[in-house]
Amino acid sequence: xxxxxxxxxxxxxxxxxxxxxxxxxxxxxxxxxxxxxxxxxxxxxxxxxxxxxxxxxxxxxxxxxxxxxxxxxxxxxxxxxxxxxxxxxxxxxxxxxxxxxxxxxxxxxxxxxxxxxxxxxxxxxxxxxxxxxxxxxxxxxxxxxxxxxxxxxxxxxxxxxxxxxxxxxxxxxxxxxxxxxxxxxxxxxxxxxxxxxx
Numbered sequence: 001x002x003x004x005x006x007x008x009x010x011x012x013x014x015x016x017x018x019x020x021x022x023x024x025x026x027x028x029x030x031x032x033x034x035x036x037x038x039x040x041x042x043x044x045x046x047x048x049x050x051x052x053x054x055x056x057x058x059x060x061x062x063x064x065x066x067x068x069x070x071x072x073x074x075x076x077x078x079x080x081x082x083x084x085x086x087x088x089x090x091x092x093x094x095x096x097x098x099x100x101x102x103x104x105x106x107x108x109x110x111x112x113x114x115x116x117x118x119x120x121x122x123x124x125x126x127x128x129x130x131x132x133x134x135x136x137x138x139x140x141x142x143x144x145x146x147x148x149x150x151x152x153x154x155x156x157x158x159x160x161x162x163x164x165x166x167x168x169x170x171x172x173x174x175x176x177x178x179x180x181x182x183x184x185x186x187x188x189x190x191x192x193x194x195x196x197x198x
Contacts, residue, residue: 005059005066005074007040008033017041020051020070022059035059040073046118051077061086081106 004025007018020038027033037059038051056079060066066074074080085099094102 003034003059003062003064005037005056005064005070007067007069008036015043017043020056020073022064025065038073040069045121046114049073049077051079053077053079053082057082057086078103078107078110 002025004023006021006023006029008021008023008030009016009018011017018040019036020040021033022035022037023031023033035055037055038049040050041048051073056074056077060074060079060083071080082103085094085103088094089096089099
């Protein structure tokens with residue numbers, strides 16, 4: 001069975017990171033390995049990739065077969081392109097200097113593209129945060145306005161109740177005074193009628 005370049009899972013549940021290892025194809029995923037050549041952490045944004053470029057290139061040239069994910073990682077880091085260029089040098093299609101120049105230009109373009117993407121992600125994150133803050137401010141203002149309306153309504157209701165109570169008290173007082181005013185007149189009328197028969 002050929003030698004494989006594959007990922008070996010590490011980390012706890014839900015927080016996995018991987019070691020990039022050279023292992024026998026018959027060995028279990030997290031079992032015995034020949035050599036560790038890097039680390040891949042997909043949880044961070046952007047994903048963190050540490051790779052020993054020279055060892056990875058050496059194992060690819062020896063015939064080690066990368067798994068799909070590791071192949072994508074090696075392509076991203078340029079190991080596969082460097083291997084392709086070195087095969088061209090072995091066949092005589094180009095000189096080592098030309099291969100190095102091509103690889104360096106590819107690497108520079110890759111760094112520029114990565115930095116642009118990172119800047120774009122940072123700007124998008126800032127814009128998203130700004131929009132989130134604006135919406136929170138609007139929601140808070142609406143909540144404050146609703147609370148102010150409730151408080152004003154409660155104050156108006158309380159003032160109306162106090163006014164009604166005051167009016168009711170005045171009406172009761174006026175009624176009591178009217179009753180008191182009517183009562184002596186009736187008593188005097190009763191006395192006068194009582195006095196006349198004599």
